[in-house]
Amino acid sequence: MNRVNVLVLFVVSLVTLGVEVLLTRIFAVILFSNHSFLAISLTLLGTGAGAILAYLSAKTPEEKQEIRQAWLLVFLALAVLISFYVLLQIEFVPRSITDPETGEMTKDLTFNQRNAIYTMNPAMFDMWKLYAVVPVIFLPFLFAGYIQAFVFRHAAKKFAVLYGVDLLAATVGAVSIPLLLYPFGLQGTIIAIEMLIFLPLLYILLLNRRNWKLWTAIASPVLLLVIFLVFGGFTIRHAAGFSDKKTIREYWTPMARVALMEYKKNREMYMIDNSSRTYYATYNEKDIKRYNDSLYTVPFEMKKDGRLMVIASGGGQELIMAHHYGIKEIDAVEIAGPIIRDIVNEKKDEPGNPYLLPGVNYFIADGRSVVMRSQKKYDIIEMLEVNFHTMAGQIAQAWSPYFVFTQEAFSEYLEHLKADGYLCYTFFSRGAEPTGGDKGRRFRSVVAGMLVSGIKEPEKHFVLTARPFGYGYRSMVMAKPTPFTEDELLQIARVSDSRKAHITIQYPDLAPLMEKGLITEEEYNRWQPNKGWVKRVAKMCTDARQLKGLWFNVKHAHSFSLGTNDDRPYLYGAGIRAANSPQEKLIRDMYRNLFIIMGVLAIVFIIMPLVVKKSDTGGKVRMDFRLLMILLLTGLGFMFLEMAGIYRFQLYMQHPTTALITILSGMILGAGLGSLHSDRIILEKKQQSIMLYATLSAVYGGLLLVLAPMLFHRLMLQMPLAALLIASFILFAGLGFLLGHVVPLSVGAFAGDQGRLVAWCWAITATGSVFGTVLASVVSREYGMFLVSLLGVACYLLIVVTVLLGMAVSRWIGGRTAAQSS
Template identity: 20%
Template sequence: MASVRAGSVFLVSCAALSYEVLLTRYFAVASWSEYGYWVISIAMTGFAVSGVLLALFRSAALARKEFLFRALPLLLMVAAAAGYYFTTINPFNPLELQNAVLWKSQLANIGKFYAALFPFYFLSGFFLGLSWSAFQSEVAKLYAADLIGAGVGATAILVLMFVVHPFYLICAVPLVLFVAALLNAPKTGGARTWSYAALAIVVVAACEVSAIAFNKARFFEYKSIYPVMNVQDNKVLESYRTPRGYYLLLDNFTERRDLALSNNLGLMGSTGTPASPGLYKDGNRMASILPGGEIDLSYVPAALSSLPYTLRPAARALLVGSSGGYRPIEVQTGYLGVVDCLAIESDPIMFNLAAQAFDALSLDRSRIVRASPQAVLARETKPFDVIDVSDDYMDEGPANKYAFTVDAIQAYMRALAPDGIVSIPISIREFPVYAVRLAETARVALRDLPNPEQHIVVYRSEWTARILISKAAFSADDLELIRKFCSDLSFDTSYFAGIDPAAVEVWNELPPVSFETKTEDTSREGPQDALRDDLIALFGPDGDAFRAESFFNLTPSTADRPYLNYVFRPSRLGSLLDKLEIVPHEEVGFLTNIAVLAQALVMAVIVLLLPLARWKTLRAGNAPIVRGVCYFAALGLGFLFIEIALIDKFARLLNDSVSSFAIVLCGMLIFSGLGSALSGRFGSAPRRGVRVAVVLIALSCVLYAAALDTAIGAALAWPYAIQIALIVVALAPASLALGMMFPLGMASLTSGAASFVPIAWAVNGAFSVIASPLASLLAVMFGYRVLFAVACVAYVMALFAQPTPKAAAQ
């Protein structure tokens, strides 16, 4: 019986996490992942609500537990299939959510998402919570099965992403639940058992048919791929299914090499950039892919990115991002005269496509490798004259944000020749402030130099700015050449040391973006360059005051806080919401976290208040209410704080967020499951077990905060297998201890305190939902070290709040 119960918990937990991951992929491909995270986070409050219902009707549920254990897997199959169907037909449009007229209808659509997905998570939570309540003496083993099942489910669905279209991953979930249903079939044999098995077969078959025949998943109209897919004679040349994303290589008359070019291109005798296939990842355009055959490169001298090669001719160049294979060709044969070129690609699909096209041209002085810039710089000994980051590198994957940090710029500077230059692009299409924050990041990276502003130049086109950082201060000859390049090509020189705004022409007007005024300032005469004005203030004598008083957060991006594009201050939320229609997509994640946190806090209050309807029952049973709430709330917060921080930290090591997610999530859940199983050794002394676990967790958090960045920096050039081994070693001690805490807390709820078990499950679930957005906000505002510190405090609080068996009995 124990093995059947553990197997059922394993399978239900496996299905629940598989469903969460596949929904995350669905929203990333069909819509925007930020809104998927919003919807799924709130829908997962079903776990918390299930605990509340169990607390209110515990006796009735336990009296019917055999029926419920048989019915719930069948209901879960239906809820999974129906929830996915109603999710895919929802006409949600996030662009309308920022429209003052249309936003109310979109809130209604978000409510429909909640209604579609809540039942599955409620039923999953009810099954697990009922298992803890009905078999409390086996909680350590059952919780181990829960955690290991979740780890296996996440890993299995990630593996399926290699072979199954992301819109059809849903087919896996009913099959897992079907096995769970068979495990819970009546054990009497005969007609009753066979009837139940036949019913389960009918239900799973109906769910599979509906998932395939009535699948309405699609790219929504606001995705960049949607209009391209509907262009006449559009061709899908290739498709690639991976956990990193769903890739499509498209060819049609609209696809061309995408590059920031001079407005004078036609006057220079060029016909423009060549036609090229476009690579899309999860419906978002990544880059043009170098086609075969001869290519007209006459556009190259008119590119914004060509300036460093004018300043440093005959350069040895490191290209961070190959732009689909174009950049090595452009810098070596496109009139730029590079004598030695090493190109880096981090995305495997992009690398393979770029390398195939690149190899066909047989350029003997150029190489292309798949690695992170940090890993390449860790093993390269010969200095570079130019380090050039491609326009599309940041958008290739979440882990690439580490290439735009203080730590990365300092690594670039160490790898430069004495007069070498780093060139880093940043889009200013939505907000010029992104370039200001990148310039501040560069300034802080150069803080050990006497006059860092003399090493920085900023120039731009209409939609793209580039930050030039020189190892030696820019000379007068350099500045004259820069100004001539920009003037000849109608680019704007937005900053150099000693700039006189009156003496610098503005070719591409860039008015300021303000959230503090209702009207636009029209008093100024002539074209404006808001970026120039901000940079002069940033590097001027009152720079500290400018940074402190700015509406935007100009704190530099670092390896501990690598969020260059999150520039809003929470204290200015009201002004931001007043002009929500101009908030760019880059800031949606920040606002989504605030919305999720607000709703999760409301749900937590409800979870805490509803069981008061049974206050007399809880008090009669001597349930340790206050201590229990504090203990299980701390567990819900602390576990996810550590997990989220480690996923992003190790994404820097592996240069891949998906691989980091899979390894960290699976590793933590499996090791935590083993820790849960080991917690049984402290069955007679749960408080001693909690002390051991908290000491181990606290030491791990201190080591993560103090030494993890250093260890990752040292391991960047290590072989992939050894990097994974490092991650496993780093995860194991803390994860074993984390897995002990929940069953040890449950072991304290003996005798009359057993009525608190479902409330403990509800509180843990509610605060787990709070933890995710709160962790993201803390990481953005303060960094991951603070996240580890807060997690450490949460577990120390749990140590002092633990409801001991003695206290419960009293």
């Protein structure tokens, strides 16, 4: 086998997956977290487009193939640099905002101002910028796809082996490139990608030393890289949702970018990607005064000397307030490790450091998994909403902290409370009304969690408080394993009143306390001004129900009248059936435009090759209908199973990027090994083997994605992360091994050695995969991850049906031909 082909294919596939995963990190900062799937779609679209170019181009003579690949590598190196540079220069969420009514422009808005404007007017986000930049980001994948298809086309007989090399390289890229982020940052990782592209390029140049044009051309990406570095082209300039006035330092990890910035004078803020922020707070008189009016301080004062767990402790504001009110033991959990490490290491000498206060223990992990692993019973488990503070965060709702707020999560928290302990959940909303929109959906999730934990009358087990918060309202749910007593209600009301922050008790009804003379009528009217809300909340408790059973979300599509569960943890749906909020309208428009673009490209990928009538051997290019169906179904099915795995297992792996790297690399590695193994299967047994491996894929996929989370949910939440990652990698590699047989077996059985047809097959598979990634995102939001898993299983069962029908038709035609000849 040609060594140059293998080296070029390996490096290009490695770089392609590395750039894809790197784009997911950048999209999460300059766009929204749920735009991560765009990187996958762009990769597949580029691969398909490149494959079509390879299909349409003339066959290259063997003696010129190395030089052609070298020139393509130069173009790839240039395209990677240009795409990253352009992407990082664009401000998708503008710092300067023009009022649609007055036409006045406001610059450098504060966080609160920007949040208020974009929440009320999400259409002001310029979607056209996103669509305009897609062709630029598309370029490196276009060249990569062309190079891959070029190699496949000119070595069609070794497709199974080369396909295996491609997938093995993609595994290395998916794992290695993201890991470079932590030591080298974004800029260093991009440089490393460029160096990788130069490896096969230099090897080819050494074999063709007298090609001075190529030697000269290789200088162009080097020169461009130097220019971009000099002008700071590979740094974040415009994080969506925030105005980066002064970035002090930043940390890149495979999971998130954390930036410490000076938000206001003498006040610092940590920003996680673009959709979550937390202020740095120290134990001093000024910060204590600033946060003393916070709703969560009420239970802190009521449980002095108690044991507290803070989920998403961030910059430490809850820690200093808990310490102020005498909480003796504080477990602080934060998933964004760079925040804690920066505070503990870089700020260790600052007085009042929140993580170095007496009694504070900190954990860098997902809050829910820490609760499940803990053997303690807490007096308070407290959490502020995470990831929802910006317009970006409100639209995205895709980061794993969202699993912290499902009915199953609330049930698990209640199990780890003492009988008189409090679960405190504080969040922000635009309006004060307690049961409407996404605010009501949060309440319903809490109530559903009570029902899951066995509480029969949840209306007796929680208190709802609220306070004005400048541009909206803060609300806090206090839930309890046992019913609230009158003494507790009275204490909550009096402590809340002492804050002088206009805190109201929205539920339960305080009238019985007034009737017994425990509070005055004036206090009753001041503490509970809107009596109608009490009835609405009571009715919501009565009507609430568990989201129970695998088919629940399939039968009951996304609705604000339901809570959230682990199968469908999103507050906002895709907006396809009905857009219930401005955020859903924005999400719907994004998906709709993507489907239009993908539909046009899909037609081009599938139909355009029909205009080329001749194959490389001089005969017609023949696409067997069975092969076309199998390739489309494989593209859809593989991505459905992969995306379902990422969606389902991010709960256990603590972050979607961790899940993406682990599952993507495991499945691709397994698929590569499966492809290499398929080369050993003789032609006569290929069709039977397609059915065998498609059936095994469907069964294995169903067991891994449906049955395993049901049977081993608690075990996976409690497992150490390293052990879980290793086990998941092996299990998904097993699934990938089965899936990896189907495409090479199908190409071998129905395409033969038609080099041009192999390139076309590559494009068709990419087309199915593109639709698979976007459809999986839409379906999971509307109907849950279980349905995505089922669709993936169904695709592989349809492959079996396709082959069986093809065999039946072949026998019928053969029998008819034999009858006519006799």
